[in-house]
Amino acid sequence: MNAQGIFIFGAGYSARAFAGLCPKDVAMFGTTRSEENFGLLRKAGISPLLFDGTLTPAIGQTLADATHLVVSVAPGEAGDPVLNAARDLIAGQMPALRWIGYLSTVGVYGDHGGAWVDEETPCRPVSRRSVLRVEAERQWLELGEAIGCPVAVLRLAGIYGPGRNAFVNLRDGTARRLIKPGQVFNRIHVADIAGALAHLAGHGKGGIFNVADDEPAPPQDVVAFAAGLMGVAPPPEVPFEEAELTPMARSFYGENKRVSNAALKAAGYRFRFPDYRAALRALWDDGNWADGESRARMRLP
Template sequence: MIATRTLRRPRVLIVGCGDVGLRCVARLLPRSRVFALTSHAARAGELRAAGTIPLVGDLDVRTSLARLAGLAPVVLHLAPPPKAGDADTRTRALLAALAAPRRRPARYLQRAQFRGRRSAGGLVGRFATLAAPATGAAIGVPRGKAPIVPEGVGRAAARPVRRVPVRLVYASTTGVYGDCGGASIDETRPVRPANARAMRRVSAERQLRAATARSAVRASIARIPGIYAANRLPLARLEKGTPALIDADDVYTNHIHADDLAAILLRMATHGRPGRAVHASDDSELKMAEYFDRVADAFGLARAPRVSRDEAEKTLDATLLSFMRESRRLSNRRLKRELGVRLRYPHVEDFLRTVTAARK
C-alpha cells in the first residue's frame, strides 16, 4: 500500500536542479515525486540523497531527453541557456522532448496484445467495435468480421488520446529589459536585451509563449533579479576589496532571497497564468554599492571602496561591468496581487538582521 501511495503522488520534473531547485525539492517532498534532470552523472548521488529521482540528460543532446515525454504534468525549467548564440536551443530541445509521444515499454505492449486477444474472444473487459482491417484477419476473429478489442488498446492505436498540456514555469531574468535608467518598471515594459546572455533569455520566453499559444504547454515566466542567501552573498568580493561605483554613477539593483524564489516558482506552478511574466522580486530599492555596504556591515567586513564609472571601465572585468551598466527598479505588484505571495524576506535587511543576530 505504501508503494502504491508513493506511485500516486503528483509528479514534478525539475530541469536544472541547482541551489534553487534543491530548495524547491525540500518544499515539494514528501507530497510529490520529484524527478531531477542533470547533465552531470556525478550529481546523481547528491540528487538522490535530496529525495529526487535523478535523470541524466543533456539539453544540448536531444536524444538524451527521450524519457521526459509524459513524465510529469509540472515542469520547473531552471536550466540556463547555452553560452553562445542569440537563440536558446536548450529550451527548444526541452519543448520538443515534452511534446514527443510517450514511449511504452515492450512489456506494456505485450500485455496490451494479450488483453486484446482475450477480449477478441469476448472474455473480459469493456469493448469497442472497430472497422475490419483491409487485409488479413484479426487473431481469433473470422475473416471479414470486425475485431473486438479493449477500448483502451485498439482505440488508442487508431486515435491517440489528447494530452493535457504540461504546466511549465521558466526561470528567466530581469536582464531582458536592459538598462532602464533607474526607472520603476512593471512587466508591461518592452524587453530590450543589451547583451547576448539576455537575448538568449528573450529567445526562451518567446519560444515558451509560442508553445503556450498552440497549447503545447502552459508556460509561466518568472523574471528573476539578483538571488541571495547565506551561501550566495558577495563576501569574497568584499574580502578582496573589489570597488563599487560612487553614488552619482551607481545603478539600482533588485534582489530576491533563494527561499522566497523557490516558494514563488512553486506558486506559479499552480496559480501562474499561461504566457504571463511575473517579477520574482522583493520590495528592496537599493543601489549596488548600498547592497554591498549592508552585507559588509552585517558580517563585520570593510565596505567596498568607491570608484567612478570611468575608473571602473579600466579596472573591472567585463562580466561585472555588464551588471553595472543596467539600472532599474522592479514593481512586484503582480506577484502579490495575482499570485498572493507573501515574502519571508520582503527586504534584504530582513535577512541580514538574522545574520547579525546569529553573530552576537
C-alpha cells in the first residue's frame, strides 16, 4: 500500500487487525472513546487519539497529513459523528487524501427470506441502526464523489476471530443452538476484513463491497462444529420460539439472507477463510482462539 499516513476513526477490533497488515514505516493514527484503550491501539502500532464526536486540534492536525482514511464508527440518531465533526476538514483540508474506507453492515439489506443478495439488491433495512447505516453510506459516497476521492463501503457480515468465536462461547457457557428452520447467516473472519481493507486501499478501489464468507449457514451448525473440534458436547438444541433473547438478538433472527461476495472477488481479493470450517480449524490449530493465548493454558468445559 503506497501510503504516507493512515487515519482510523474508531480503531476497534476490525480496524486494529487492518493496522497489523499495514507497512510498519507508515504513520498510523486512530481514535478511541476511552484512554483505557490506548494500550490496545499502541500494541497494534496505532498512535491513539480521543474522539467523542468533537474534532480536537490534535485530530485535525493529524488528518491533514493522511493519505488514507478508514471509518469504523457507527452512526447515531444525530447522524454520522465523523461527518458531523470533520466533513469540512475532509473536503477542504486533506490535500494528500487518496482513499476512504467505510465499514458498514450487511444489515442494510434487511430480510430477504433466505434469498441471495448482492450489491445491486435494493436496501430495505428493518432495524433503526441499519436505517442509519444506509444514510451514512450515502453521505460518504456523496462526499467522495464531491472531492474526487474513491470511497469503498465494506458491508460486513457477522464478525469473528481470536477472542470472538464459538470456542470462547463454549468455554464461557454462553453458546446456544437455537433452531429456526431455514435461518442462515453469513460470517467473516476479522483477518478477511483486514485483508479486504488492505486490498481495496492498496488498489485505490471505490464502490460497495460485501465482505462475507462463501457459505451462509445455520448458526447451530457452527456451534456444533466448534464443539466437535474442542471435544466437548454441544449445548442442547432450543426451538427459536422458546428462546429468551434480547430485542437486539431477536432482531438479527428477523433477517434471513444469503450474501454474495462475488464483487469483492471480482475486484481481485482472495479470501483467507472462505467458510467457517476453515476458519475455526485454523483458530483451533493455531491455539489463538482466545485472544492469541495458547489453548494449553485455557480451561475447557
